[in-house]
Each structure stands twice: as C-alpha cells, then as structure tokens.
Amino acid sequence: MTEPKPLRADARRNRERVLSAAAEVFSEHGTGASTEQVAKAAGVGVGTVFRHFPTKEALLESVLRQLVREFADEAASLADAENPGAAFYELLRRWITMAAKKNAYSDALAAAGAPAPRPELKTGLGVRGGLRTLLERAQSAGAVRADIGLGELLPVIVGASRAVDQVPEGALRERVVEVLLDGLRPGRRAPEGAPAASA
Secondary structure: OOOOOOOOHHHHHHHHHHHHHHHHHHHHHOOOOOHHHHHHHHOOOHHHHHHHOOOHHHHHHHHHHHHHHHHHHHHHHHOOOOOHHHHHHHHHHHHHHHHHHHHHHHHHHHHOOOOOOOOOHHHHHHHHHHHHHHHHHHHHOOOOOOOOOHHHHHHHHHHHHHHHOOOOOOHHHHHHHHHHHHOOOOOOOOOOOOOOOOO
C-alpha cells in the first residue's frame, strides 16, 4: 500500500484553515452546523472543504482527533508544573471541558451511523502518562487524596464530563465541576470495604 502524497504548502494551509474554522463553528453553533458555515468561516469555497474532508463525518472526526491531540499536549506541558496540585486540578477542569466537547462529536458521529474514532495510540498513552505523573506529584504534595489511582480517576472524569453536559455553560457549570473535584481532595474517606487505589 503506497503512502499518500504529502500535501502542497497551499493545500496544507487550506486544510489547517478549514480544520480551525470547523472547531470554532462547531463550538459556537454545535455539531449540527453545516459545511457551508465552516467554508464561510474559513474563507474558502465549500468544494475546498470537501476536497480535504469528503463528508461532514470525516470533518467531525478530524476535529475530534485534533481536540484530543491538543489536550495531550496540554497534559504534557503541565506534568512538570512547579505547583503540581494546582496544575492537577487545572488539567482536570480542562479535561472535563474537552471531554464534554468530545462527547458532542462522538454523539453526532453515532447519530450519523459513524463510529467515534479511537484515539491514536501515541496520543492516548501521552494523556494517561501525563495524568499519572501529575496525579502522583499532586498526591506527594498533599493536594489529592492518597487512595485514588488512575483506575478510579479516569471513570470519575468520564462521569463528570457527562454531568456537565446537563448544565449550561457559566457559573453553575463551574460550580458543578468544583463540587465533583472536591471529592478528590484530602480528607475524603473511601467507602468502607472499598478496594485500594489502582494504577
């Protein structure tokens, strides 16, 4: 199987412009926004959009992958933060926000009969590795309860992202996130008979 030819510089710029515009349009108007809206925001013809993304589902998938890659970069950048506790909670706030957006893309793809893409292996490992490092550093600093491992933390984040889907953006959503994160702070006791933290 032959490798796809690399895009010319102008074609690559157009693709990046479309992808960036799509992320903004879908964020502002929801995943139901049309490819025509994306083309207008990108300053290109709709034919250019379809040249790079043959279907709207392909565009949604590409925006979703880009969203996860950008978050992986954020996780890596915070892993060595000077204040690991503050960095840990900031990363979780960003993750919950990102995951809520990711849910919207995944739901739109599912409604169109297209499976949500699995994260690229390198990206997925990067996110988990960055989160594990930051969790352990935050626990060592006394900012996170010691009986939580990555095995418990990941489902908490997934559940939190679905919970904030039910709340409009604004002060109330921020309050809901803080309430959810409060359960990770020191002084919270695990239920009687709960298993030990898992990595």
